[in-house]
Amino acid sequence: MVRYRSTARTVVGGVVRWFSPSTRVIKDLPPWAGFGNQLFFCLWASAQRQRGADLCLVRSARSTRWLEYFPLLASELTIGREDVRLSDHRDLTSWEDITAVGRPEGPTRDELTYFIERYLMPSELFAPTVELARGVTLNVRRGDYFSDPEVRGKFSFDQVAYIEVVLKRLRAEGRAPEEIRVVSDDLAWCRERLSHLDGGQHIMHFVESGGPMDDLTCVARSRELVIMNSSFSIWAAYISNHLYGDNHALIHAPAFGTRPFDGTPWPSLDPRWDIVSNIPGGWDS
Known part of the structure; x- marks a missing residue:
């Protein structure tokens, strides 16, 4: 029954996306990703948004442990599982490309600087330095x-x-x-x-x-x-x-x-x- 429901949702989602004009792309934060790994996903999502993509990350159970320290990451780059729409498209970018900072396939150094300044520096963790x-x-x-x-x-x-x-x-x-x-x-x-x-x-x-x-x-x-x-x-x-x-x-x-x-x-x-x-x-x- 569980497999049937999953398959049905996949089919329905595909039909909805076919007829829907939505361009939003989502990527799940995997359950294995801890704090540092999730920051790499967030950096990559920020870079994609800077390049014009309508993209956000779906939080995992481990996200709630640290997102409260970085409110803009929670409000701008991530959504809860309950906010996922059938019309959303799934991103398949590999972990290797997501973490390739400064290389052609990954976020640039300028995008890293922007990410740190916008999303991490406002945290009370770094004030005063x-x-x-x-x-x-x-x-x-x-x-x-x-x-x-x-x-x-x-x-x-x-x-x-x-x-x-x-x-x-x-x-x-x-x-x-x-x-x-x-x-x-x-x-x-x-x-x-x-x-x-x-x-x-x-x-x-x-x-x-x-x-x-x-x-x-x-x-x-x-x-x-x-x-x-x-x-x-x-x-x-x-x-x-x-x-x-x-x-x-x-x-x-x-x-x-x-x-x-x-x-x-x-x-x-x-x-x-x-x-x-x-x-x-x-x-x-």
């Missing part, structure tokens, strides 16, 4: 990247080796940080594995999380970041660059995004960032 103390903020993404066997096979890598590569670069440049702030979804792991980084030469501050939005604020307000292959990290870096304007070279990021990996930095990375192309033993070590 206060630069954190000197040092480096390390945003460590663990979660299902390491706890879920299927996800782990796609996204995990030796994070300690990667961080040590970054610190070695900074030390060679005479910029070894005295202080490192650690923002993570697994502070217990970080305390165990990162406390003695680089021979314990750094003062380590493990920032207790007040939730994803507090974490975003802490990381984004930092001038120098070490980020992971995480959409959340990427967005914190985008926002940090927008706030300061001159710190692109102070964003340290892994070239590795997901497997299979052919050595090409994942498309969401800004080429002005300090990209770590490899680590001892390789990304699969």
Whole structure:
């Protein structure tokens, strides 16, 4: 019966669209997409609207957790499931194209700047902007990247080796940080594995999380970041660059995004960032 109803709705929707003059296009926010991933969808939707498309995103159950912080995203770029019309057309753009920022198939850098300024900066999260103390903020993404066997096979890598590569670069440049702030979804792991980084030469501050939005604020307000292959990290870096304007070279990021990996930095990375192309033993070590 459920399959019959679904098929019937599809057929009826097709007939309605055939005879309807509606040009509105919708795209569902997939249930797997967390905050950072949903921001990429919103950026892409904003870019499409700037180019003249009548397009909006259909919120998922996970959207309500963060949209309240960004009211214009809720009112201008997204709709509830109950607002979907039979005459709406479905968009089939791939995730790879949606996240290809700065490439021909994805949003442009100017569209990214517009999106951040219009939709993110008005949030109380970024007012007033206060630069954190000197040092480096390390945003460590663990979660299902390491706890879920299927996800782990796609996204995990030796994070300690990667961080040590970054610190070695900074030390060679005479910029070894005295202080490192650690923002993570697994502070217990970080305390165990990162406390003695680089021979314990750094003062380590493990920032207790007040939730994803507090974490975003802490990381984004930092001038120098070490980020992971995480959409959340990427967005914190985008926002940090927008706030300061001159710190692109102070964003340290892994070239590795997901497997299979052919050595090409994942498309969401800004080429002005300090990209770590490899680590001892390789990304699969």
